[in-house]
Amino acid sequence: MTTSMENICTSCGSQFVVPAAEAKFRIDRGLETPAQCPACRGASRASRNIDLLALYERADSLSPQDGRSTNARSGGDGRSRGPRRGGVTQQRYSTVCAACGSDTTVPFVPRGDRPVYCRDCFNARKGT
Ligand SMILES: [Zn+2]
Ligand SMILES: [Zn+2]
Incomplete structure (x- = not known):
């Protein structure tokens, strides 16, 4: 109460x-x-x-301008660079590999004016 x-x-x-x-x-x-x-x-x-x-x-x-210069130049290098976050967020488009004919996805829009390869075939071509 x-x-x-x-x-x-x-x-x-x-x-x-x-x-x-x-x-x-x-x-x-x-x-x-x-x-x-x-x-x-x-x-x-x-x-x-x-x-x-x-x-x-x-x-x-x-006490003019004291304690102001301690933190001026440290840090500031941890900025995130670009939209990539572990490579998972990238938009992918499904298409068919021009070499082995299997379904695959590519990180760009397949235009048809040049062959599109799956990752395996792409790496194989690049490697040799
Ligand atoms: Zn009053
Ligand atoms: Zn392939």
Whole structure:
């Protein structure tokens, strides 16, 4: 059984609801219920972030361009080259070998203006 709590913002004076989950979270940890509405809390958090950012920027300008050159030239050679992936994805067309007459597939469209050989016959012709 959880109930949400109502509270008055100390910053803008408007009533706001502390969600049950947040109220339980705070009670479990012995924290005070929030004194500001979510909007004001968000605003103060944002301004805190701005302060932090300003701090970081100042720290950055104190050490100019340090730690930037460590990773500049390493890697970058592992790019995949071409569409081939293990030679399996290539489109093949079925045809008949001009030498042995058996059905085979070739990686190009058979046009009929030159003989098409199966792999065995092709390798045999190339080899000799
Ligand atoms: Zn408020
Ligand atoms: Zn053949």
